[in-house]
Amino acid sequence: MRRRLLDIIHRFYLDAISRLPPAEFRRTTGLARGLHVGGHCFGPLHPVHNIVVNSIWYAAAFPVAGSDDEDEANALLSTDGICHRSLDGLVAALRDLCPSISSGDALWRLFSAGADLTAAVALANGVSKSSALRVVASQGHAAFHLAALVARHPDPTAFAHFASSALPSINGQHNIVQLLIMKHVLASRHINYLSKVLVPSSPHEPSVSLLMLSAPVLDCIASQKQQFKGIGKQVVNVVNMALQQYTQRSGEQLKLHSVCGASLLKEEGLENCYHINFLAYHEGSGSAVGATVLFFTEAIILSCDETDIRLCAPVDPVTDIGAFAVGTKVDITGPL
Template identity: 45%
Template sequence: MAGQRNRNRIRRQRAKARLVSEVEAEAEAEGAARVPEVDGEVVTAADRVVQRKIPLSKLSQSATKEELRRRSLIGQIRGHYLDAISRLPTTELATTLARGLLIAGHCYGPLHPVHNIIVNSVWHSAAFPMRASDRIDAPVISCRTISRLVQRSLDGLVASLRHLCPGLSDDDALWHLSLSRADLRAAVASARGFRLTASELEAAFEAAAKAAGHVKPVALALFASSVLLSVERDVVSLLNNKRRLSSADILCLSTTLLPSPLPDELPDPPLEERFTAAFKLIARKRSHLTRWYTEWVEIADTALRKYARQTAEHYLLHIIYGYGALRDEFHMVRSYHINFMAWPKNPCAREAPVFFFAKALLPSVSGFCEEDITLCCTVQPSPVEVDRCHTCLAENFQIDHPDDSKNFGGGQYYHMDGIGEDLDCPIMTDVDYRCFDPVRDIGFVECLNQDFVNYMSSSPWHRRYKKQIDLAISDYCTGII
């Protein structure tokens, strides 16, 4: 049995390595040059764009290669997000920084991708703060929220690189970004042979922000191309010298990145007066989310208690970064898979939190107990799908599973051969409701209102009983999770 588990683990590790390295091997086979150092000397004076030459005999394979390259980049960017999340202070991550990170914390910008995520999140939270009464404070981030952040960041990176290098195709842009591990500066140096110049930045970052659906594209472009560059040395020094940021560090960054308040135009009249039904929908869904978040935190805390009893190692929850409810053939919840980060109770012992996976059964009574936790163990974040169980893969839950387990949910581990759809990038996720700003989110309210109108008009019963608005809202809200 142990030998079989070892063979399974080795097979999965080889599959993972092949999936991650195939892009780089393919690039080298095509004669790719070494990516120039971003902070080094100019490689060439010629303003040229390096394009890959694909023989006609290989054109039939290009679609598969592009999918593989995109998947590899998605895995790399997800890794950048997990790194950034692990560095932020626990309290601020669940409260004041939540909207800045989950709505506007994209990874493009003039710095390293992880630094861009942190800086963009802190700046947005300081520039456009939510009222405390409007927040849902919870140490929870859903799989779909991270997937959307990753996909939007990738869209922004491609748009920015193509703006700076108009001769590139989408596939060429993905190729250079893959070589640079999603670092825009290195990708530009790879494509053109020399670095970004200050005069190019604002338009390039605005193109990125618009392609990524950023809520404040013009303001972000101005910040990243001017304010950030003026304080870049101090910011990079802080981020390089301290892996784990404190509350004082976040306050220092906020003051540095936003020396004075930004003008912020608010809608008049207030949105709630114009979209009554949409605000009722949002209130109902936020109530559902609050209960769900409480349940996920309860699972993580219970799993950590059981882990402490079994190993004598005590941890405190940092953040939940993925969860999924697994259902049977009758669509009834039977178990839960969850990922979370946790700090040892002796915080000086580590500079990074530990990543965990836990599996919990549906409790027979209200509340979770240790008997409901069937597995809790440490894991390493995986950049690709080979570590996901069949059930999580089918439900599109990006969950990191332990390597030494044979299977989960009755399904074998699934190996992607570069074929298939990208990770879903939903238009709306739970975070749109959790981080809803009633004085700024005009586009979200208008979109939700139109979707609800379409829902009402598509239902004969609701068309007939138009005055039963509360019942219609209740029916509409059943699809929240």
């Protein structure tokens, strides 16, 4: 049941990522960090809308110092961790809102409700969704705080206030949901607008003082970041090669949006085998981003400048998640 729920949540993240402008994922301080760290799927809206809004809010409310340069390697995302944390948060929130149900019951209600928290509350309480909405509105602060805590959100207190109070009020004033419905694929100007609307005043200060790291720890962090960046560039190069071969065969005009899963398999007799899922979009007129397509590719890295693309094929997120999922032997993605 948990595995099936994770598949549903994974599809939510693929949908949410496909709606965000690819340029924003290239920025070192952009949406990729917001999604990876604070873009959970729980909140008062539909799960996909929660992911989009929570990611934008976190990136705007908790910015990091540093350059905002674009780098193609930053298109490498890992959704596995945030999917697991979101599910843990959903279960915690549902059990807080419906204290009589067990963990197993919570998983079943969430599965039956398509991982939608409000719909799961309606099923658990045997009431209409409008009644469940009132329950979430009145008891949501404690539930969202617990969900964020269990899901390891960096600031559960700030998130609980945002999800239970600030977001419903802002949505009422600016009709954010209507914007997300009308603009299925957001442009950078929409991200800038939502950032200002969701964080109208000065950004939140960190709830705890920053740690003073020693020189050896800083050196270790710098080394890990450089290693991740190197791996990211290698994976993106593989994806660009696979996508180029696919476009030559199909005649479609596609560009890389983001890499949403990559693993290096270490099976007997098969070294340096990558399994990668990535999103590509059809080039629209001007700067417009067209419809996105999910791809699976398998590639063997024979040397630093030679790659054998074994397979590159579009997959259906609804029917093929699991059948064309990336391997999990050695996860090469990491925090952004």
